[in-house]
């Protein structure tokens with residue numbers, strides 16, 4: 001059965017409440033005693049260099065990674081410690097390049113969106129697609145402006161086009177938050193522009209955003225909080241304008257650089 005979670009951010013439990021979480025993969029600590037609380041409806045970016053543990057963090061949210069059991073750990077999502085993965089996926093819309101890779105096949109874009117109702121990779125004979133599901137898919141397809149692409153197989157769509165169908169799939173359950181892993185990778189300038197507009201609209205509608213990235217320019221103006229990650233640890237967490245400075249970001253990536261801000265967007269230059 002689907003868990004019911006209150007939708008009013010003021011009265012909702014935190015989206016994430018992690019305390020002292022350690023994850024081992026082949027004896028390597030990919031997350032090393034991390035703690036992070038993210039409020040309902042909050043928009044945050046986790047920024048870190050290659051190999052810092054960002055994807056491991058996302059896989060821990062999506063319960064593909066499990067933390068070591070410790071006495072004082074907390075591992076809550078939307079107020080709950082224990083989740084069935086399918087319930088979790090209804091509450092969190094996940095978009096990642098990993099997921100996109102699994103969908104690069106003959107499934108049509110529309111079926112990719114509909115498969116979100118069944119937490120499956122594509123539609124199969126036992127999936128009973130109702131009129132209500134089809135109506136929701138139509139609504140999302142119109143919101144994302146992908147109606148002309150909907151009947152094409154995913155493998156014939158560009159990276160940016162595929163990404164929009166994955167966002168559509170993530171939206172079918174009207175999730176409490178979107179969880180985005182390097183969401184803009186592989187997009188050209190036009191696709192990036194469309195993608196950012198879409199994520200901004202979703203953020204403005206009150207859906208929480210948790211984005212991991214190594215690119216400053218993925219951080220949409222709606223994201224006000226930035227957490228820095230290195231070597232499997234979160235080592236700084238604060239307001240975007242306090243964190244995105246020449247010294248701090250230059251130190252994070254070990255390269256001298258200058259940060260520029262324009263209309264709420266941040267860019268690194270001079271490296």
Ligand SMILES: Nc1ncnc2c1ncn2[C@@H]1O[C@H](COP(=O)(O)OP(=O)(O)OP(=O)(O)O)[C@@H](O)[C@H]1O
Pocket residue numbers: 025026028029030048049050051052053054055056057214
């Ligand atoms: N299964 C595994 N076994 C051993 N080490 C692993 C495993 N998976 C990830 N790692 C290591 O854990 C560290 C964190 O990897 P992760 O993919 O989370 O980093 P990332 O910040 O997402 O990197 P990128 O930006 O390059 O995608 C890396 O050093 C990686 O080599």
